[in-house]
Amino acid sequence: MSVPVPGESAGVNVSGDRPIGAESIQVALSGDHAQVTVLPEQAAHWARTVEVPTGAGFLPESASGVFVGREEELTSLRRMLTGEGAAAVVQPQRTSARAISGLGGVGKSALALHYAHRYRDSYTLVWWVSAESPETIVSGLGRITEQLCPQWARGCGPEERAAWAIAWLQAHPGWLLVFDNVEDPSHLRPYLGTLSGGHHLATSRRATGWHALAPVMPLGTLPPDEATGLLCSLAFPGQTATAEQRQAARQLAEDLGCLPLALEQAGAYAYRTGIDLDTYRRSLDLVLDDNRDAPSPERTIARIWDHTLTALTARDPLAVTLLHAMAWLAPDGIPRALLAPLAPHPLALANALGELHAYNMVAFTPDRQGVSVHRLVQTVLRNRAPQALGRTEAEQAVRRALPPDDSQPDDTFDWERLLPHVHALADTTPADATASAETADTYERAAQYLHRQGRDAHTINLREHTLAQRVEVLGDTHPDTLTSRNNLAGAYESAGHLGRAIPLYETTLAQRLEVLGDTHPHTLGSRNNLAYVYRAAGDLARALPLYETTLAQYVEVLGDTHPDTLNSRNNLAYAYRAAGDLEQAIPLYKTTLAQRLEVLGDVHPDTLNSRNNLAGAYRAAGDLEQAIALYETTLAQYLEVLGDTHPDTVSSRNNLAGAYQSAGDLRRAIPLFETTLAQRLEVLGDTHPDTLSSRNNLAGAYQSAGDLKRAIPLYETTLAQRLEVLGDTHPDTLNSRHSLAGAYRAAGDLKRAIPLYETTLAQHVEVLGETHPDTLNSRNNLAYAYQSAGDLKRAIPLYETTLAQHVEVLGETHPHTLTSRHNLAYTYRAAGDLKRAIPLYETTLAQYMEVLGETHPDTLNSRNNLAYAYQSAGDLERAIPLYETTLAQYVEVLGDTHPRTLISRKNLAYALESAKAVQQTDAATGALDSDSQSLFRTPE
Known part of the structure; x- marks a missing residue:
């Protein structure tokens, strides 16, 4: 819930x-x-209605502007993404994700960029996102908003811009997102899971970690012929290379390991300086070439490094200074303004960057207000530079770019x-x-x-x-x-x-x-x-x-x-x-609410929050009458103050629905849950965590109503989406797996329920530890599944372990401890061990009465089960009065037609029949058992 x-x-x-x-x-x-970032209603409307203007999209500049070969890879990539031939177009609501993996400098980004250019007309929007970290992904997606909805983007933060972009992509299928240089594949999980109706293409040096996200296309170095062609096109642009030139290019390409980045820089150097390729090759730093059979990208680039730096130093020493400083910054989108303090004047900065661009050391951003440096270039510079050359300049540049003081609004x-x-400086600290x-x-x-x-x-x-x-x-x-x-x-x-x-x-x-x-x-x-x-x-x-x-x-x-002080009291x-100490919690909540009413007023957010908290405490105490009244008041105030679809209003509606469900009033609970889910679908999208929670809650309400045909598919959908969006061991994913297992158990499908419970328990132990409350909850429910399957040999030890751990962790009278004791008593009774069952039931009932009160639903359940244990022992003189008391209290607390009231009435009837020596039927046993087991379920 x-x-x-x-x-x-x-x-x-x-x-x-x-x-x-x-x-x-x-x-x-x-x-x-x-x-959670929730869009205002008007922004959400724009996300659904704004269309792509002509020329919209974003792709970076290629460092060299030259692309040779890779036709087989391009064709394969197109087929992998579309599932069809090269002429296929993206179908609405069809999602496909692929990753290109390979070593630094092998041409992953160039291949992705060429694919994007070649098939640009097949997509409604093509967008390039630098994906080194969650922040750069958020920032890159946010730029979609800046381009498509600039009037709103100017007044909001990065999370809001990214949220709008996600909403737009969800509403407009047929796009291509390129996530470049993914350092951790799991960073893409929320987006691959949330965004449907388009293609995702990722590049990464990592070949592992993609199995649950996207198939991987490994990319090797260029074949010798293509490497030779690339080198010639760069060294001799606009002309046909002679046979001698091609031979020299082939030998140089082989020396450079056919690594595209090394070829680009060698070709640019040869073109810029006019040196012939044979001379260039003979003057390479051969000391670093002691293992040509297994060239590393760093060693390959290092072999040509001294030539480039020497040439740049002769032409413009500032260019080398800038290059060394940029080695410590993020590789993409380095603003000119960030580098400006390192140059004596703007013209000197422009000339130095122009030299670096001419040698293919940097690429300009589309607006030419920033530059990018290949990551491998940065790695070589940082590793080879003596005394962290350029580090001080990078730190000074970033420091001077900060706002003058902390008082400046964000x-x-x-x-x-x-x-x-800033992140790059921290990541690269020597x-x-x-x-x-x-x-x-x-x-x-x-x-x-x-x-x-x-x-x-x-x-x-x-x-x-x-x-x-x-x-x-x-x-x-x-x-x-x-x-x-x-x-x-x-x-x-x-x-x-x-x-x-x-x-x-x-x-x-x-x-x-x-x-x-x-x-x-x-x-x-x-x-x-x-x-x-x-x-x-x-x-x-x-x-x-x-x-x-x-x-x-x-x-x-x-x-x-x-x-x-009020916050501390809360x-x-x-x-x-x-x-579980509601006797102390409720007065404190009451005091806090009264003080916030006095100090902050009736509709202040903190006051509404206090009212919600007090309602939740009443609900936990079984006082559903007061809880529902408070929830209804809170929802009415949220509607008045914040409107129908504000996140707090939607949450308040959800909480009221949960209280109705606890009261057995599913006729009011289910429509509220359905409304909440519909609103979250509209505002947040299909796989937003809050939407998934709403779907799970609605499934729980359907299950409470006995409608497992609607509950189980919802649980299955929610689990699949949480696996995709949040990962296998996220607490919400574990909760979904646990809920689905409970639904399978309720449907009698123990073959599917028990493995799910076992998996969930193992993951809870791994993620949260052996005695975390959620782990104990999971162990309890696995024991119940074993018991349902008649496997008492496995159920009883699990219940005994769970009770011992609850006593140790939560204390003797915590509600969860009482539930655990009650469940163990139930299992002893199911095993026919009434000598151990009845004392446990008696102890549990006494503790429920002391802790939760005489008429709390758990107390009534405990009294009912003690009565049944007495009846099982043939002691109808003690059983029947307990049944009569329980029925009267159910009628008073839950009403005459609540499911538990109906079961209590049946139980009394069966006991009275037994007292008249009428044999108890199998159906009676079923009716008794149907309410006798207490389960924990981890609230969402």
């Missing part, structure tokens, strides 16, 4: 402390799934153009580099921009380098160092690396206690952050005391109604709820 986390906040700010404010009900998405500075180069406070500040400012954009998971590398440099320059406990350590922990936590986040938060808190004292605002922030990550890891035993201490200190230092309430 998609009930959002009620208000606990996690983040990083410029002071280094995680904000403690409440989350809105809407969770958000970016390229790494950390943040929308007035083009951070997205600069970010790849092992023996001297720490620099200025460079650390550069990384920190870029990371803070990403944080403000909700992209904390993208900041890890920047924050790691910031912390390392500040430790070396400022010391281990300097305030800026502590801020860096806190922020790196937040980045790890945002990326799901809790094992790395927790020690950093612990260290930061200990150091702030020592340096700043116990009640300094930064110390309180650190304590809150550590509590947050403990709770996220399922370690409530450590989270709760920290939250309690933090709240007490906020009250003392800032007062009872300060926003930070977080503590959520931790109590997660621990």
Whole structure:
């Protein structure tokens, strides 16, 4: 069930402390799934209606402008993408993805570029995206928006631009996206899964990691004849090479390993200087040619390097300076403005870049306002340059390109153009580099921009380098160092690396206690952050005391109604709820809501969030009457304040539907779930994580209604989409696999259910650990599947293990522990072991009454099952009164026609018949068993 986390906040700010404010009900998405970006209604309309203007599209310039051979590869690539002949056109709603893999400099990008040019007329739009990182992908997609919808793009951020582009691509089939130089194939998963109706073409030096994404075309070096032709076309443009020239070209091509990049640079050098190819070949650095049978691209380029650098130095020394600086930056889209401080005046910069272009060392962007350098060129320069030549110039150029101060609004500075180069500086830091406070500040400012954009998971590398440099320059406990350590922990936590986040938060808190004292605002922030990550890891035993201490200190230092105090109270309430302590959670939620009403007003987002959280706590406590009333009020207010399709409104509608479902009111729940799914499909698209959650929730409602024919296909679709979009072990994917297994079990298809449950449990153990609550949940449900299959020998030990782990991790009376104890009792009864079953049922019922109250649905279920155990033991004198009490309470709490009420009525009737010595029928046993098993299901 998609009930959002009620208000606990996690983040990083410029002071280094995680904000403690409440989350809105809407969770958000970016390229790494950390943040959802939802388009305004007008922008969504434009995404559906804007058509491609004449000449739209984006393809980079080829360094040499020459392409020779590769006809077989082009034909094969076309056939792979279309599944048909070379004349095929892209069919609407047909999606195909292919990857070209090969070593650096082999011509992957050139092949993709030539394919795009050759078949450009077959596509509605052809777009080139540099794909070294999630950020460059987001930025590249966002440029589609800048071209097709400039009036809206100017006023929004990179995530919004990328979201609009995705929406446009979903609505307009027949396009080609080229993802160039993919460093990690998994970075493409969200886009290959989300975007249908076109072709995806990727280039990558990596040959592995593509099996679940796209077939791979390995690309080797050029055949000797084609390599010779390429070299001649570059060295002797516009003329026919003589036989002697062709022979010299062939020998040089063989010496260069037929590597296209090396051929391009050698040909450009020969043309530029007029040297003949034999002379060029004889003067190569043969010391580096000791293994011609296995040439590496780095060695091949290095062999021609000294010639090019010598020629460039003679013609324009500034060109060599720029080239060495560019070796430390991102390879694509280096703005002229970034390089300008390294030149004495614009004309000198233009001349130097012109020389580099003439030698095929750089390519100009289409608008000629930027340049690109081949990655292999950069690698050779960085590895061969003494004392990191050009590194200082690159750092200075990036630093001078930053906004003058942090107060400048993000929308007035083009951070997205600069970010790849900041990341590149961090990625290429030499092992023996001297720490620099200025460079650390550069990384920190870029990371803070990403944080403000909700992209904390993208900041890890920047924050790691910031912390390392500040430790070396400022010391281990300097305030800026502590801020860096806190922020790196937040980045790890945002990326799901809790094992790395927790020690950093612990260290930061200990150091702030020592340096700043116990009640300094930064110390309180650190304590809150550590509590947050403990709770996220399922370690409530450590989270709760920290939250309690933090709240007490906020009250003392800032007062009872300060926003930070209210946020802290909200977080503590959520931790109590997660621990199953609703007696403490609900009053705290009530207090927080009352204070927010007083301080912020009735319709402030934090107030609405508090009302939603309190409703969720009532629902968890089984008080569906109050929960539904609050959910209905909250939804009405969201509709009034934010409109019908705002993400918070849609989430509120989803939560109300879930409460109706819990109350057994499927007639109201299912239409709401259907409406929510339809709205998310329209606004977010078919494979957006929130859309997938809605589809899963609707499937769950259908299953609750007994409509497995509609539930199972929805579950299967959702699982397939999550596998494609999120990957095999993402928590949402595990949830989908778990839900589908439950539906198969409900349908009696244990042959499909049990393997799914087994796979899910193994993955939960691997991803979350042996005793994480979701792992325990998974183990419980696998035990139930074994039990359903009659395999009690495997079911009982699993239940016993699960109960022991719940007691250890969550405590003796946590609701999940009670459910686990109840399930073990049920299994003992199913095995005929009433001596162990009945005491467990009695203990569980007493604990349910104490923890959840007399009429909570779980208490009623427990009472019903104890009655059945008594009946199984022939003790009808104790069974019948329990059945009568349970039925009366079901009627009072859930109504006369709720499914559980109907089952309770049947159970009483069977017991009364048994008391009259009427033999219990098989149907009666089925009716009793149908309600007697408690399952956990991980809420979405």
